[in-house]
Amino acid sequence: MTPPTTAAVQPVHPQDHLLRTDRIPHIWCSGCGIGIVFGALMAAVMKSGTPLDDVAVVSGIGCTGRMAGYIKLDSFHTTHGRAIPFATGLKLARPQGKVVVASGDGDLLAIGGNHFIHAARRNMDLTIICVNNFNYGMTGGQLAPSTPFGAKTTTTPLGSPDEPFNFCALAAACGATYVARWTALHVRRLTNAITEAMNKKGFSFVEVIAPCPTAFGRRNKIRRALDLLRFYYDRSVVKNQLDPGEATIDFDHSLAVGKFLDIERPTFLDHYEMVNRGEVEAWPATGVDASAAGKRKAG
Amino acid sequence: MGQRVGLEVSLACSEAVKLANVDVIAAYPITPQTHIVEHLSELVADGHLDAEFVPVESEHTAMSACVGSSAAGARTFTSSAAQGLALMHEILFIASSLRLPIVMAVANRSLSGPISIWNDHSDIMAERDINWIQYFAENGQEVLDLTIAAFKIAEDKRVTLPVAVNLDGFVLTHVIEPIDMPDQKEVDAYLPPFAPQQKLDIANPISMGLVGVPEIYTEAKKACQVALEESYGVIKEHWDGFAKQFGRQYNPIETYKADDAEILLVTMGSLGETCMSAVDQMRADGLKVGQVRIRLWRPFPADDFLAAVKGAKSLVVMDRALQPGSASGPVATELKSLLFDRGKQMYVSNFVAGLGGRDVTRADFAGMVKKTMEAQSAGQQMACEMWGVKE
Ligand code: SF4
Numbered sequence: 001m002t003p004p005t006t007a008a009v010q011p012v013h014p015q016d017h018l019l020r021t022d023r024i025p026h027i028w029c030s031g032c033g034i035g036i037v038f039g040a041l042m043a044a045v046m047k048s049g050t051p052l053d054d055v056a057v058v059s060g061i062g063c064t065g066r067m068a069g070y071i072k073l074d075s076f077h078t079t080h081g082r083a084i085p086f087a088t089g090l091k092l093a094r095p096q097g098k099v100v101v102a103s104g105d106g107d108l109l110a111i112g113g114n115h116f117i118h119a120a121r122r123n124m125d126l127t128i129i130c131v132n133n134f135n136y137g138m139t140g141g142q143l144a145p146s147t148p149f150g151a152k153t154t155t156t157p158l159g160s161p162d163e164p165f166n167f168c169a170l171a172a173a174c175g176a177t178y179v180a181r182w183t184a185l186h187v188r189r190l191t192n193a194i195t196e197a198m199n200k201k202g203f204s205f206v207e208v209i210a211p212c213p214t215a216f217g218r219r220n221k222i223r224r225a226l227d228l229l230r231f232y233y234d235r236s237v238v239k240n241q242l243d244p245g246e247a248t249i250d251f252d253h254s255l256a257v258g259k260f261l262d263i264e265r266p267t268f269l270d271h272y273e274m275v276n277r278g279e280v281e282a283w284p285a286t287g288v289d290a291s292a293a294g295k296r297k298a299g
Numbered sequence: 300m301g302q303r304v305g306l307e308v309s310l311a312c313s314e315a316v317k318l319a320n321v322d323v324i325a326a327y328p329i330t331p332q333t334h335i336v337e338h339l340s341e342l343v344a345d346g347h348l349d350a351e352f353v354p355v356e357s358e359h360t361a362m363s364a365c366v367g368s369s370a371a372g373a374r375t376f377t378s379s380a381a382q383g384l385a386l387m388h389e390i391l392f393i394a395s396s397l398r399l400p401i402v403m404a405v406a407n408r409s410l411s412g413p414i415s416i417w418n419d420h421s422d423i424m425a426e427r428d429i430n431w432i433q434y435f436a437e438n439g440q441e442v443l444d445l446t447i448a449a450f451k452i453a454e455d456k457r458v459t460l461p462v463a464v465n466l467d468g469f470v471l472t473h474v475i476e477p478i479d480m481p482d483q484k485e486v487d488a489y490l491p492p493f494a495p496q497q498k499l500d501i502a503n504p505i506s507m508g509l510v511g512v513p514e515i516y517t518e519a520k521k522a523c524q525v526a527l528e529e530s531y532g533v534i535k536e537h538w539d540g541f542a543k544q545f546g547r548q549y550n551p552i553e554t555y556k557a558d559d560a561e562i563l564l565v566t567m568g569s570l571g572e573t574c575m576s577a578v579d580q581m582r583a584d585g586l587k588v589g590q591v592r593i594r595l596w597r598p599f600p601a602d603d604f605l606a607a608v609k610g611a612k613s614l615v616v617m618d619r620a621l622q623p624g625s626a627s628g629p630v631a632t633e634l635k636s637l638l639f640d641r642g643k644q645m646y647v648s649n650f651v652a653g654l655g656g657r658d659v660t661r662a663d664f665a666g667m668v669k670k671t672m673e674a675q676s677a678g679q680q681m682a683c684e685m686w687g688v689k690e
Contacts, residue, residue, distance in 0.1 A: 061382075061414075077414065079382055079411060080329075080382060080386075081357065110356035110357065111327070111356060111357040111358075111386075113356065136328050138330075139328040139329065139330055139333045140328070140333055140337065142328040142333070142337070142354060143354040145356060153354075154333075154337045154340065154341075155326075155328070155336065155337060155340040155352070155354040156340065156344075156354065157340060157341050157344040157345070158344045162354075
């Protein structure tokens with residue numbers, strides 16, 4: 001009997017078929033949380049049951065943005081901040097496909113913040129995964145819209161004077177239909193959340209609190225990746241169904257995680273088709289009494 | 300007296316901004332500009348610079364915030380590159396048409412796509428027509444000096460226009476060079492505090508940024524363009540003044556071994572120094588080659604350029620950006636149109652080289668000169684060539 005070749009015994013990772021292995025090694029630092037989220041995304045793609053040909057991954061610029069380059073699916077690496085508008089176009093052109101946007105906090109909610117609120121308002125059927133590591137990692141750790149008040153970054157060496165956004169509250173307030181937040185150490189729940197978000201019709205948003213030891217941890221005296229991962233995890237309190245407005249990221253009292261919102265609302269395409277079919281009543285539905293309006297003006 | 304220090308060129312730029320005592324800096328991170336603004340945020344945080352540092356949420360906001368602060372009479376600085384500069388595009392026109400003397404360092408980087416963080420001039424060439432004064436530094440000392448001078452020029456009441464100081468990304472921004480650092484007293488003697496001619500002031504209300512109806516739009520544009528053209532004399536005056544104060548002379552057009560040269564290489568930015576060394580080598584090989592470096596790009600110093608090339612037979616023009624659909628790159632287009640207007644016959648070849656961070660070596664310059672000489676002696680006109688394209 002011939003001995004088995006090395007290739008034959010080489011264990012194949014169950015997610016390898018979703019990975020552009022020729023692009024590995026990746027650029028992420030050791031201990032970075034993005035890799036965990038990337039793994040959860042690949043697992044969720046499998047779990048969601050969507051045919052792989054029907055999934056597209058779109059990302060913007062930044063460390064998280066590199067996901068689009070590593071995943072072996074239709075993917076697009078857009079310019080900084082423009083992942084959501086690109087994904088919107090993709091979804092409108094190919095409504096049967098699932099479009100996942102995976103990007104960082106700075107990309108999605110600072111330079112791209114306007115697109116985020118309007119896509120949520122229209123209830124575009126997109127899955128948005130936001131890796132929130134509280135700073136711009138790729139450019140060396142500058143202030144982001146998520147940086148906690150008082151935290152240090154390279155552009156706020158004395159501590160941030162800005163109040164950060166609560167992304168989950170923002171998404172819900174703007175009209176998202178699914179909103180969840182987990183830390184990078186809640187791997188199973190995170191995977192489930194991404195799976196649910198993919199299968200949800202409407203603007204679904206999953207925020208992941210992830211360590212960036214290189215840029216953010218280092219400046220805030222939590223240098224070791226595992227310590228940072230633990231720091232977020234230990235402070236998290238699972239509060240499913242919590243009003244997203246109250247789902248604060250409070251590092252001293254409670255860092256709320258969980259599935260905060262899961263509701264039904266017609267998507268942009270539902271409404272768009274209704275309008276095109278002429279099924280929408282004239283606005284305003286109650287009609288206008290021109291003579292009454294005129295009288296009031298005169299009076 | 301100042302002192303000589305070893306400093307990363309980005310930091311030299313920030314130190315110049317500190318010496319210029321700016322009031323407001325609004326910026327958004329983008330490679331390879333980041334170190335400039337990071338160091339400024341440190342200088343502000345450490346109390347070395349009494350300024351407001353605003354880390355905004357996009358470059359569009361950065362330039363908008365600069366317009367606001369400059370309109371309120373504050374000395375204002377920002378820095379960007381590539382996509383970031385492109386995102387500012389809309390506001391760059393507003394800054395010049397409102398005649399706001401903002402100073403911006405552009406850490407030149409190629410525009411995506413494909414995504415590239417490396418150096419070329421495609422970012423600033425896409426902003427060529429914004430009516431800003433635009434010039435290029437070739438090394439760290441020039442970055443420091445020309446940044447200080449930028450405030451003096453921009454705020455001169457005969458000018459009041461924004462200035463873009465270009466420095467090549469990575470090749471300059473990320474290298475450490477010996478820098479003569481002037482002391483504060485010398486800089487203060489050269490650069491007085493900003494005294495705006497008009498500003499938003501509650502005591503004397505004015506309106507800015509209003510509609511220009513067809514009856515006045517053309518005249519408003521004309522006024523702005525004339526201000527840019529006439530800034531030439533002021534730029535020269537303040538560069539000469541800089542030489543008096545600090546002992547380093549800058550000119551709109553610089554030359555190297557050009558006097559008796561038959562062939563002149565034309566460069567802009569940090570390629571100039573590699574090119575000088577290539578010229579030395581070609582001279583050693585017996586070729587009558589020299590070099591012309593364009594420092595001032597806008598307003599273009601036409602007479603200085605013509606004077607610099609008057610004795611030569613041919614020009615080898617380097618472009619670090621494409622002008623797709625046109626017969627030449629942007630620099631060569633400028634020069635050919637100038638030569639035509641002034642009725643000057645010269646053989647001009649044009650090479651687009653060093654795109655997206657590709658190195659341009661001495662051998663490349665020698666290759667371009669050789670190719671030009673061969674074509675010229677064979678009587679062939681050369682089309683603009685993208686140098687070193689792999690088959
Ligand atoms: S810089 Fe931060 S976010 Fe980027 S790869 Fe490194 S650890 Fe991750």
